[in-house]
Amino acid sequence: MTLDNIKTLEPAQLRQEMEGLKAKGFDFLSNLIGMDWGKEGGLGVVYCVENTNTHEQQWLKTATADREQPVLPTVSDLWDIANIYEREAYDFYGIIFAGHPDMRRIFLREDWVGYPMRKDDKPEENNPLRMDNEPLADDTTEYSVAADGTVTTKKNTIFGPDDYVVNIGPQHPSTHGVLHFRVALEGEIIRKIDPVLGYIHRGVEKLNESYTYPQTLALTDRLDYLAAMQSRHALCMCIEKAMGIEVSERVQVVRTILDELQRIDSHILFFSCLCQDMGATTAFLYGFRDREKILDIFEETCGGRLIINYNTIGGLMADIHPNFQKRVKEFIPYMRKNIKEYHAIFTGNVIFQNRSKGIGPLTKEQAISFGCTGGTGRATGWANDVRKNHPYAAYDKVDFNQVLRENGDSFDRYMIRLDEILESLNIIEQLIDNIPEGNYKEKTKPIIKVPEGTYYQAVESSRGEFGVFLESKGDKSPYRLHYRSTGLPLVAAMDTACRGFKIADFVTIGGTMDYIVPDIDR
Amino acid sequence: MFDFTKVTNWIDALLLSFLPGWAATLVECVLVALVIITLYAVFAIILIYMERKICAFFQCRLGPNRVGKWGSIQVLADVLKMLTKEIIDMKNVDRLLHKMAPFLVIVASMLTFACLPWNKGAGVIDFNIGIFFFLAAGSIGVVGILLAGWSSNNKYALIGAMRSGAQIISYEVSIGLVMLTMIVLTGTMSFSEICQQQADLGWNIFRGHIPAALAFIVYLIAGNAECNRGPFDMPEAESELTAGYHVEYSGMHFGFYYLAEYLNLFICAGIASTIFLGGWAPLHIWGLDGFNHVMDYIPGAVWMVGKTFFVVFLLMWIRWTFPRLRIDQLLALEWKYLMPLSLVLLVVMALCVSLGLTF
Amino acid sequence: MSNNNYFSGIFFGVKSLLTGLGVTMKEFFTRKITEQYPENRKELKMFDRFRGRLVMPHNDKNEHKCIGCGLCQMACPNGSIKVTTESVELPDGKKKRQLVKYEYDLGCCMFCELCITACPQGAIEFCTDFENAVFDRTKLVQQLNLPGSHVAEKPVAPKPAAPAAEKPATEKPAAPAAEAPANTNPEKPAAV
CATH class of the missing domain: 1.10.645.10 (Cytochrome-c3 Hydrogenase, chain B)
Known part of the structure; x- marks a missing residue:
């Protein structure tokens, strides 16, 4: 369908609008797409929220002209899945979401230089083949914006020194591919899961x-x-x-x-x-x-x-x-x-x-908030x-x-x-x-x-809603072609679903979630 | 029934004729050890081949069929491969324990293997507390597994080893109780006497009827768990712990675990056939003298091995049908179901024996 | 857990286990589905739409249909096709583009069929040959036009002045390429 009714918002209005939509029953965030509209349009995000009762969709977008330190407010406290989507946008476009508790890269290596999906980024020049091991930090950064516009950072801990962390993956039979979970255990019981993605990310x-x-x-x-x-x-x-x-x-x-x-x-x-x-x-x-x-x-x-x-x-x-x-x-x-x-x-x-x-088990509310379709x-x-x-x-x-x-x-x-x-x-x-x-x-x-415009089409794929978001400038190539991954929300929900269960259950839960890794990493 | 002691006595006499007593004993020990080790290897090869074929047939496949006719020398090729593989020295392991662990496992397995009565008069370790010795020797294996998990300095291996420890120690309770039930019936702990009795009076599973049959099932379940085989293969649980306690082993060190797993299966089945199914005693049916006479012509060793492979087949059937249990379910199965059942069986058997309700 | 549950649980459990055992025992005796490859090579026929690898069919006169336009090279998302052409002067003075070398890298190919859809002449197609394993990666780069082959002329066209190619021209395949400087198709591949 053609998206001609995308609502454009200033970053300052975004929180209020989103909270309003959430209160009106738009409880399913189906898409959060990072965008680079060039020098004039700036860096921004396209959101799609859906009302799970009426199936009405609302598309919104927001952008900031600052390319040095683009900051947008987070919506990760409204929809659980926004947490991982915003990390994706940060990873590819360098958009910082103020108030997001875990602003780390998600698909690329932590020592990656630049933001490859920006139109002016040159990933090959900045990132020669690295022969050293990939660093994996145990803590993360949270950005917040003060009233005067200054950005401050805060350290958040993912795994403390007392956590017994076991790596499940990237080479592990139960992850069905190169997917990496860092699992904090207490005996056989799972305390926390942190997915590390991107091992099969092909851009x-x-x-x-x-x-x-x-x-x-x-x-x-x-x-x-x-x-x-x-x-x-x-x-x-x-x-x-x-x-x-x-x-x-x-x-x-x-x-x-x-x-x-x-x-x-x-x-x-x-x-x-x-x-x-x-x-x-x-x-x-x-x-x-x-x-x-x-x-x-x-x-x-x-x-x-x-x-x-x-x-x-x-x-x-x-x-x-x-x-x-x-x-x-x-x-x-x-x-x-x-x-x-x-x-x-x-x-x-x-x-x-x-x-x-x-x-x-996942409750209905959790499934919707995590966008676990299918x-x-x-x-x-x-x-x-x-x-x-x-x-x-x-x-x-x-x-x-x-x-x-x-x-x-x-x-x-x-x-x-x-x-x-x-x-x-x-x-x-x-x-x-x-x-x-x-x-x-x-x-x-x-x-x-394809004529100039923005288009979206969703289908029910084998494991949920697969969406294609296409923005065209009338060329023979798309300006931006984003796929709504069906597996990414499932991986995001693993932490919630697995906490308190045993390692053996991790395998069952992962198996029944039914994610496919190339679809998560894209 | 052919008595194998004739052969052993003849060899003994032959050796004594030109050697002093101590030397003759020494030579006999070496001979017996060689025979046992050879049998051990041969049975391992047969079992691995059997498992691969049977599992394939359950799974609508053909299994190995490339090396040799019907893939018959596939396992030999695998053994050669395993023997030529490098044993990788790990950096941060506890060297001594890491190298010792596989030997402990294989030694335990060989000791118990030697307990099996092959024929009348052909038991290697045979004395009046045979069953007791069998249980004791079998428990050494778990030490090897625990050491392997601990010394590997690997989280998967450690979790696997801990699971294995909990599992084996729990299930030994059931095994012990079931054995006790059968000792109540037979009144002896010597394997040769148990077999002799069954040759004279009939198989224990028939003599002890209901409690013995139930005990047989309990033994199969608990024995399967003792061997760490599916559906009780939690310690290895390849989809959770990749390979459990032996994840850091390579080459023949891994081979030892592999061998021991299969031989433990065989030993478990062998003990089951000794205690419940008559060991080398042929099948006799009351009143059919002609049939019984024909059965007597089949050598005891064939009976023993045949029965054992039958039980092995049963265990493989179970292994290739069921999903794996979870560790807490596994322990619940033991402590909530099998152990009470085997306690009841012990009491029932004692009552049956004292009231003369057995055959 | 009440006692009733305990015993009915056992009963249900044992029953379900026996059902499972029954299924596997039944399968134990059913026909096996293993394909006996390579013994069944003769019967093993791939479906005719199967995409094994790209080929350029030649007729019995060692002629193909490729005019060297390079559309397939442009259509290929992976750059696995490289078309080398040269300009030859026809007897009537016109210049004509001619195929010298059609290189296809099987190792890069993702069998999307875009090259075949793009080809205006129907000069290339996928064959159903699936045994493509080689020991060396360089062997995956194949030349699809046979040595000495040339483009099939339309029947109406006058007879071309290329008598050498009619003969067993396999002896000196590289000769024409060596004489004329190979003119790689100037158009860039669409994306690499």
Whole structure:
């Protein structure tokens, strides 16, 4: 959608406005995007808050012209997730958030020089390859602004000398990738968790600023590799809407089917990896056995298994394969049968039940405040499904339930996903015989230029709301292309969810949160 | 039933014919040690191969099938690899303890391995308090594990070792009580006598019926936990502690832990088959004399190994089905469920025996 | 915990464990799904849309369709394609761009298909060959146009004066490149 109603605020008004919005029920901060609008526009932030009852969105922006020491007020006390988003903006743009308790870099090394997403920064010159170990400070800085405008700093401690800190990651089997948690333990019990991110940070958003639009598509598959279809769908949809391209019904339906297949794929892998983490290696391979069928469907139609590369601006890379419908129809009953096996071997198991029920609960308020969308949020009872709240593609034409549960613990997060597999199978079943005729791709110009403006498109990816924020100046490359990571809020919520539980529960909670590292780091 | 003492007596006589008494004993000791170590290695290889194949079959896979026919010499290749690997010297470890720990574990495992009665008259360590010795020798292993965790100077290893200590000591309570239950039934602690009795009177699991069968299950659970095997592999818990207490070991030092884990599995199963399933005693069914006669022709060692591998299969089946427990659940299982149950079993068995309700 | 819970808990627990054991025992005897690669090389056919690596198809006269326009090089996000062209003078005096070397770095390629979409001639495509492992990274840089090959002429065009290429021209492949100074495509890759 085109964002033509972004409210511009002076930094001084920001706090008051935000507090007002929060009080009016805008309790979900879905985006906090650092921006560099150049010399005139200054450095700033774009906010998006959503009312979780009415699903009304409000976009705001603020900026400061000071490039030496840009200071903006923090909103991290209003929404928990702002804590990590503001650190991201600080890391990439050097914007200091006054009152933020933990102003550290989050993705880049602590000894990084410069703020790479600023348009005038030269990261290669200032940062030669460093051969020394990465420093990790045990304390952090809090900035505050006095009434006369002077900025003062204060030291805050993350881990004291008495904390027994264990590094879980960056090389650790339960973090599913290069994710690093510093965990303070008391015996087996977790006292505090501090995530250290960025080990697989590839600067996708920075790269996008020098890529042409078709080239940017190639990177979305590499964010959340278990939601490749949906992420690319979001980006394509965003660009299509910005350029006013109407894709055919056929494309809409095929995209919907593939999105749901991707969701099943992701949830099967979620099940497998959770089993593996909890020591049930056999169930792990049962999941992989079934996932293979989906990957075959993908490979036949799209040519790729993990990096699918199928959606494109204006449609699809190729029409669906003649075998596609047959294979999908074979898969639906097969998967329904095997879900029963999953329940028999794992869900019902008394060991699993005892290890997951009541473990790592998040309340609905916490989930909203942390912006934990997707299955994690729905397990707390928060109806956050983008497919229902802001329908896109063919989701308004199908009949499906939004799976919700109440307790928000690990068991509910797990059950949500297994139930969503069945729900996705329902959606596919409704569509697979009714794929309308039409073009699989609309004609586009050889060089794609998005008209000037700001655009946002969210989809329900496999693990939550994936958003694409695009600001264009009318060039063949985006001025700023930001992705709302689905995993970052989940990692941010780990500390809250894990405190007081045991190390073994950390694995369960991390597994059921279901984050994917390349999507967190981008 | 063939009595293996004939063979040992013949060797003894042969050696005594040209050696003085002390030398003959020495040579016999060396021979027995060689046999035990060889058997130890051979069984380790068989078990590792068996585990990999069985686990693969449970998981819809084929398992190793590249090296040799059906991957049969895969494990040999792995052993060679392990032997040629460098043992890395760590900087900040407690050198002596770090190097000693794997030997303690392997020594404990070998001592208990020597307790197994292979055939009539073929038990290496066999005296009137055999079960007692077995329990005592088995407990040395936990010292090795604790030392490994402590000396590695690694937080994961330390947590793993502490878990292991808590786990093994707890489960030894159950094992001890279950053994006691069976001693009440058999009236002896010597492995050879227990086997002989079962050959004469029938397997203990049938003689002791309900309490013995339950004791068998308790023993399997507790024994599995003693071996640190899944679903009780908390000390290693690769998804939490990467490898637990042996995370800092490399090469053959790691190999020792690996070997000991598999052999402990075998020993646990071997003791289960000795105490509950008759050891080398063949299967006899009352009234079927012809059948019993045929069974007698199968050598005792085959019975013993066969039963042991059956129990090993059961344990592997369990290991490859269940998720891992959490440490507090593991201790709750022991102290709230298994220990009371084994106490009750002990009382019930004592009542059964005193009232003559056993077969 | 009341006594009732204690015993029903045991019962439920044992039952659930037995269900699990039943599932694994059933799977123990079902058909295994392992693919026996490389024994099944003959049957193992990749799907025809599978993107294995980039190739430039040549016809039986050793002709390809590439005109050396460099659009693929511009489209590539990773700079894994390098097109080297030269200018040759045709007998009628016109200058014409001709492909000298089409280098493709498989190690950089991310199989996004943008080059193929960009190509106006349909000169390149992905083949389904998936056994791409090599021992040396430099071997991943492949030259896609065969030695001595040249662009296929349109049937209406007059016969080109290139008799040498008709013959087994494989003997001296580098000769034309050595004579004329190789003129790299002046257009920069879009992004590196």
